[in-house]
Amino acid sequence: MKPLCLVPALAALLAAGCGRGPRIDYVIPAKSQDSRVQFLILHFTNEDWESSIRILADGRVSSHYLVRERPVEIARLVAEDRRAYHAGVSSWKGDTSLNAASVGIEIVNRGDLPDKEGNLYPDYPKEQIDAVVSLVRDIVQRHGIRGDRILGHSDIAPLRKVDPGPRFPWKRLAEEGLIPWPDAAAVAAARPGFEAALPDVAWFQMKLEAHGFGIARSGTLDAATRRTLAAFQMKYRPARYDGQPDAETAALLQVLTAKNKP
Numbered sequence: 001m002k003p004l005c006l007v008p009a010l011a012a013l014l015a016a017g018c019g020r021g022p023r024i025d026y027v028i029p030a031k032s033q034d035s036r037v038q039f040l041i042l043h044f045t046n047e048d049w050e051s052s053i054r055i056l057a058d059g060r061v062s063s064h065y066l067v068r069e070r071p072v073e074i075a076r077l078v079a080e081d082r083r084a085y086h087a088g089v090s091s092w093k094g095d096t097s098l099n100a101a102s103v104g105i106e107i108v109n110r111g112d113l114p115d116k117e118g119n120l121y122p123d124y125p126k127e128q129i130d131a132v133v134s135l136v137r138d139i140v141q142r143h144g145i146r147g148d149r150i151l152g153h154s155d156i157a158p159l160r161k162v163d164p165g166p167r168f169p170w171k172r173l174a175e176e177g178l179i180p181w182p183d184a185a186a187v188a189a190a191r192p193g194f195e196a197a198l199p200d201v202a203w204f205q206m207k208l209e210a211h212g213f214g215i216a217r218s219g220t221l222d223a224a225t226r227r228t229l230a231a232f233q234m235k236y237r238p239a240r241y242d243g244q245p246d247a248e249t250a251a252l253l254q255v256l257t258a259k260n261k262p
C-alpha cells in the first residue's frame, strides 16, 4: 500500500509532487465544463420537522436542504457537491440520473396526508415560501441551473409522487423570474380551438412528453396518463387536477411546448 501523502498545505503538495506519479498540472482549465448540478427538485415531506430530520438524516433517503415551516429555518443535510437520495426512479426529458445531477429541497408540509377532518394539502406559510424562493435563487445562480430544470418531484416521477402538490405556488416562482410560465394571452387565444375540437389522447401524450415527462404513448387514457396529466395540472392549473384531458390543459400544453421538439 502506498503511503498517504499528507502535508498541511495543498500548494506545497502540488509543488513537491506526491508519491512517485507524474506531477499534475492544474493551470489549464477546459472550456467545456459546468456544474454537476443541472436540476433543482422540490418536495414536500409528508412529515413534521422532527420526523423529517430523523428520516432524511438517518434513513435511506436524504436531501440537500430541509425547510421548516414554523419557525422558518433551513437545515443543510448534504453538501451540494455530494449526491443526496431524493429523486428515486425518475426522468425528465429522457434524463434519468437525477439524483446525481440535482440539488433536492424538502419543504416541511403534511401534503397529501389527511388531517383529522380529512383535509389534504395544507397551505405553505408565506414565510416558508419566501425562504424557499431565496434558497432556490441562490442555488440556481451558483450552479447556472436553467429555469425549465427547476422541477417538482411530481414532474420527474408523476406515477409515484404528487409533491410539492397543488398548493405549492409555482406561479410565484415564475413571477420571481425563476421558471418559465405559459403566457396567459397565448393560452386564452389557443383555448377556443381546443374547445371546438379536443385533441385525442395520443396528442396529449405527445405534448406531455415534449414538455419533459417520461410517458408511454399508449394512445389510451390509462392510469399513467391520468396521473401525468394531474401532475401537469397541479402545477399550471391547480384549481382542477382531475387528470382528465380538457381544452384549458391542451392550451397550456400547446403554449408551453411551442418551442420544444415532440
Ligand SMILES: [Zn+2]
Binding pocket: 042, 043, 044, 086, 153, 161, 163
Ligand atoms: Zn418528494
